Amino acid sequence: MHYKTLDAADLRILTHLQSHAKASNHELAEVAFLSPSQCHRRVKRLEELNIIRGYTTQIDPQALGLEVTIFVNVSLDAHGPNPAQRFSDAIKNVPEVIECFSLTGETDYLIKARLPHLKAMSEFLMHRLMSVPGVGSIKTSVVVEEIECAPGLSSKAFDGG
Numbered sequence: 001m002h003y004k005t006l007d008a009a010d011l012r013i014l015t016h017l018q019s020h021a022k023a024s025n026h027e028l029a030e031v032a033f034l035s036p037s038q039c040h041r042r043v044k045r046l047e048e049l050n051i052i053r054g055y056t057t058q059i060d061p062q063a064l065g066l067e068v069t070i071f072v073n074v075s076l077d078a079h080g081p082n083p084a085q086r087f088s089d090a091i092k093n094v095p096e097v098i099e100c101f102s103l104t105g106e107t108d109y110l111i112k113a114r115l116p117h118l119k120a121m122s123e124f125l126m127h128r129l130m131s132v133p134g135v136g137s138i139k140t141s142v143v144v145e146e147i148e149c150a151p152g153l154s155s156k157a158f159d160g161g
Contacts, residue, residue, distance in 0.1 A: 077136030
Protein backbone atom coordinates (compact mmCIF):
# COMPACT_ATOMS: atom_id res chain seq x y z
CA MET A 1 0.00 0.00 0.00
CA HIS A 2 1.43 3.33 -0.99
CA TYR A 3 1.04 6.19 1.43
CA LYS A 4 -0.99 8.16 -1.12
CA THR A 5 -3.78 5.57 -0.75
CA LEU A 6 -4.17 6.48 2.92
CA ASP A 7 -6.97 8.89 3.61
CA ALA A 8 -7.29 11.57 6.28
CA ALA A 9 -8.81 9.16 8.82
CA ASP A 10 -5.89 6.72 8.38
CA LEU A 11 -3.41 9.55 8.89
CA ARG A 12 -5.21 10.78 12.02
CA ILE A 13 -5.10 7.23 13.41
CA LEU A 14 -1.37 6.86 12.67
CA THR A 15 -0.50 10.29 14.05
CA HIS A 16 -2.41 9.67 17.28
CA LEU A 17 -1.01 6.18 17.81
CA GLN A 18 2.58 7.42 17.57
CA SER A 19 2.22 9.47 20.74
CA HIS A 20 -0.61 7.47 22.34
CA ALA A 21 0.12 3.80 21.62
CA LYS A 22 -2.18 2.71 24.45
CA ALA A 23 -5.15 4.65 23.05
CA SER A 24 -8.38 2.73 23.17
CA ASN A 25 -10.30 2.02 19.99
CA HIS A 26 -12.98 4.42 21.23
CA GLU A 27 -10.40 7.21 21.65
CA LEU A 28 -8.96 6.52 18.18
CA ALA A 29 -12.44 6.54 16.66
CA GLU A 30 -13.08 10.00 18.12
CA VAL A 31 -9.76 11.33 16.79
CA ALA A 32 -10.37 9.84 13.34
CA PHE A 33 -14.07 10.89 13.23
CA LEU A 34 -15.15 7.27 12.69
CA SER A 35 -17.40 4.81 14.45
CA PRO A 36 -15.54 2.40 16.74
CA SER A 37 -16.19 -0.53 14.39
CA GLN A 38 -14.91 1.41 11.34
CA CYS A 39 -11.85 2.51 13.29
CA HIS A 40 -11.13 -1.04 14.45
CA ARG A 41 -11.24 -2.29 10.84
CA ARG A 42 -8.89 0.53 9.77
CA VAL A 43 -6.36 -0.26 12.48
CA LYS A 44 -6.45 -3.98 11.64
CA ARG A 45 -5.93 -3.17 7.94
CA LEU A 46 -2.99 -0.87 8.76
CA GLU A 47 -1.48 -3.66 10.87
CA GLU A 48 -2.01 -6.30 8.16
CA LEU A 49 -0.35 -4.04 5.60
CA ASN A 50 2.62 -3.60 7.97
CA ILE A 51 2.13 0.15 8.07
CA ILE A 52 1.68 -0.31 11.81
CA ARG A 53 4.55 -2.66 12.64
CA GLY A 54 4.01 -2.82 16.39
CA TYR A 55 3.45 -0.89 19.59
CA THR A 56 6.22 0.23 21.92
CA THR A 57 6.80 1.83 25.28
CA GLN A 58 9.22 4.72 25.53
CA ILE A 59 11.66 4.32 28.39
CA ASP A 60 13.88 7.09 29.72
CA PRO A 61 17.42 5.66 29.36
CA GLN A 62 18.81 7.94 32.06
CA ALA A 63 16.24 6.61 34.54
CA LEU A 64 17.88 3.20 33.97
CA GLY A 65 21.39 4.59 34.41
CA LEU A 66 22.25 4.76 30.70
CA GLU A 67 23.90 8.18 30.73
CA VAL A 68 26.01 7.97 27.57
CA THR A 69 24.68 7.82 24.01
CA ILE A 70 27.16 7.29 21.19
CA PHE A 71 27.10 7.00 17.44
CA VAL A 72 29.72 4.76 15.89
CA ASN A 73 30.69 4.72 12.22
CA VAL A 74 31.96 1.25 11.39
CA SER A 75 34.03 0.32 8.35
CA LEU A 76 34.53 -3.32 7.50
CA ASP A 77 37.95 -4.60 6.52
CA ALA A 78 36.45 -6.69 3.69
CA HIS A 79 33.30 -6.33 1.62
CA GLY A 80 30.83 -8.62 -0.04
CA PRO A 81 27.95 -10.70 1.26
CA ASN A 82 29.83 -12.83 3.79
CA PRO A 83 31.56 -10.09 5.84
CA ALA A 84 28.42 -7.95 5.80
CA GLN A 85 26.22 -10.87 6.87
CA ARG A 86 28.66 -11.91 9.60
CA PHE A 87 28.69 -8.35 10.94
CA SER A 88 24.89 -8.04 10.78
CA ASP A 89 24.40 -11.35 12.57
CA ALA A 90 26.92 -10.49 15.29
CA ILE A 91 25.67 -6.95 15.97
CA LYS A 92 22.09 -8.14 16.52
CA ASN A 93 23.26 -9.86 19.71
CA VAL A 94 24.98 -6.82 21.26
CA PRO A 95 22.65 -5.45 23.96
CA GLU A 96 24.14 -1.95 24.02
CA VAL A 97 23.21 -1.41 20.35
CA ILE A 98 19.90 0.42 20.04
CA GLU A 99 19.96 0.93 16.26
CA CYS A 100 22.21 -0.15 13.41
CA PHE A 101 22.04 0.98 9.79
CA SER A 102 23.89 -0.20 6.70
CA LEU A 103 25.11 2.86 4.77
CA THR A 104 26.51 3.99 1.48
CA GLY A 105 29.44 6.37 1.51
CA GLU A 106 32.60 6.49 3.58
CA THR A 107 31.54 4.02 6.27
CA ASP A 108 29.60 0.79 6.09
CA TYR A 109 27.43 1.01 9.22
CA LEU A 110 26.14 3.55 11.70
CA ILE A 111 25.42 2.29 15.21
CA LYS A 112 23.56 4.05 18.00
CA ALA A 113 24.38 2.65 21.44
CA ARG A 114 23.51 3.58 25.03
CA LEU A 115 25.84 2.92 27.94
CA PRO A 116 25.99 3.76 31.65
CA HIS A 117 29.27 5.75 31.66
CA LEU A 118 32.43 6.51 29.68
CA LYS A 119 34.34 3.52 31.04
CA ALA A 120 31.55 1.26 29.78
CA MET A 121 31.81 3.02 26.42
CA SER A 122 35.50 2.21 26.25
CA GLU A 123 34.84 -1.44 27.15
CA PHE A 124 32.05 -1.64 24.56
CA LEU A 125 34.22 -0.19 21.78
CA MET A 126 37.44 -2.05 22.52
CA HIS A 127 36.18 -5.44 23.66
CA ARG A 128 32.78 -5.90 22.09
CA LEU A 129 32.62 -3.90 18.90
CA MET A 130 36.21 -4.28 17.72
CA SER A 131 35.97 -8.05 18.32
CA VAL A 132 33.04 -8.40 15.89
CA PRO A 133 34.25 -10.28 12.79
CA GLY A 134 35.09 -8.01 9.88
CA VAL A 135 35.33 -4.70 11.74
CA GLY A 136 38.23 -2.76 10.28
CA SER A 137 37.87 0.67 11.87
CA ILE A 138 35.49 2.72 13.95
CA LYS A 139 34.89 6.43 14.53
CA THR A 140 32.85 7.39 17.56
CA SER A 141 30.85 10.50 18.45
CA VAL A 142 29.46 11.06 21.94
CA VAL A 143 26.10 12.79 22.20
CA VAL A 144 26.35 15.98 24.25
CA GLU A 145 22.64 16.85 24.13
CA GLU A 146 19.57 15.31 22.52
CA ILE A 147 17.90 18.12 20.60
CA GLU A 148 15.00 16.08 19.25
CA CYS A 149 14.47 12.39 19.72
CA ALA A 150 11.07 11.22 18.60
CA PRO A 151 10.11 7.66 17.80
CA GLY A 152 8.19 7.24 14.59
CA LEU A 153 7.49 9.78 11.89
CA SER A 154 6.57 13.43 12.06
CA SER A 155 3.00 14.05 10.98
CA LYS A 156 4.60 16.31 8.36
CA ALA A 157 5.98 13.15 6.72
CA PHE A 158 2.42 12.05 6.03
CA ASP A 159 1.45 15.16 4.13
CA GLY A 160 4.77 15.66 2.33
CA GLY A 161 5.40 18.85 4.33
